[in-house]
Amino acid sequence: MKNLKVRNHRLIAAAAIEAAEAQHTVVPGEKLAAAVVARLAREVAALDEAIAETGALIECCSATTHTPDRLAGVAGPAPASKDSGRISGNMRRPRRYCRRLLRVFYMSAQVAARSCPVSKAFYERKRAEKKAHNRPSHLARSIASGCGDR
Missing domain, CATH: 1.10.287 (Helix Hairpins)
Known part of the structure; x- marks a missing residue:
């Protein structure tokens, strides 16, 4: 049935x-x-x-x-591998990615940048390096990759 x-x-x-x-x-x-x-x-x-x-x-x-890097590549904030044959290490930003999942990572990065002391220190360090901080994209990439040390 x-x-x-x-x-x-x-x-x-x-x-x-x-x-x-x-x-x-x-x-x-x-x-x-x-x-x-x-x-x-x-x-x-x-x-x-x-x-x-x-x-x-x-x-x-x-x-x-799937590895955390693969998840980050599917979501969009991290580069995805475009390797073929003997070529390796060819990383590009994916053209097709899950916009909803990317939004989840950006929102979690914004919340973490305000509330988590480790993430806040990571975000402030990236701002000190003159990285673009209109969206905490580096923090979103580290969250998506599962990087614990940020």
Whole structure:
């Protein structure tokens, strides 16, 4: 039922079991059909749980294979690798990046620059180096890369 995108398939399966058990008229093969429906409903519920567990495992594995630098490259504040063949170290600012994720990093950098003493010191050090400070982009890049020392 889930493959057919049936909404509330668990509730429908439970209602089918309840309806099969609550029948008052006797039909030849009723008990056999009720047993088959009940068994199929339990299998559907078990498959749904197995699919959810498999999906969680896949999400966990895919989340751990990416590095913080890759996340920063996808978000936009850090350069992404444009290596090919024997060329290595060719870093460029990505043209396509997730604007929402970039906004999250900039907002977290602005809040951190005001409230966290370590981030505030990092931001003030970058301002002293005459870096552009209209947006704390260096702080956003360090937050996105997961750099703990800033």
